[in-house]
Structures are given as C-alpha cells and as structure tokens.
Amino acid sequence: MKEKIDQAIKNAEIFFLGNKLPDDFYSAFIEWSRITEETDEPKAFYNLDYCYKNG
Numbered sequence: 477m478k479e480k481i482d483q484a485i486k487n488a489e490i491f492f493l494g495n496k497l498p499d500d501f502y503s504a505f506i507e508w509s510r511i512t513e514e515t516d517e518p519k520a521f522y523n524l525d526y527c528y529k530n531g
Contacts, residue, residue, distance in 0.1 A: 490526045491519040501527050 481504065484490045490504075505527040511520035 484526065484530075490523045501530070 481490070481501070505524065508520045508523045508527065511517050512524055
C-alpha cells in the first residue's frame with residue numbers, strides 16, 4: 477500500500493503532509509482527518525477526499 481501512496485504523491489494526486497508518510501489509507505485517513513479538524517489545511521481536505529475516492 478505504501479507504494480500506491482508514494483506513486484499518488486509523485487502523480488500529484490495527493491500531497492505529502494506531516495513528518496512521515498502513513499503506510500496505508502486508513503492511517504492516512506485518520507491523520508488527514510485530524511489535520512482538517514485542527515487547521516483547515518486545504519491539502520489535507522484534498523487528501524481526505526482522495527481516501528474517500530480510492531480508499
């Protein structure tokens with residue numbers, strides 16, 4: 477799964493946020509959900525949508 481997320485970042489389908497790349501979509505979803513609630517970061521919303529679409 478990590479390779480799929482890495483490739484999505486390279487293809488500009490999702491944006492890297494945070495200190496490390498989550499290993500799976502579930503972990504990524506949790507992290508980006510937290511970021512959207514705390515900061516309203518547009519890239520986190522975009523990534524969260526990517527999880528919903530491809531999760």
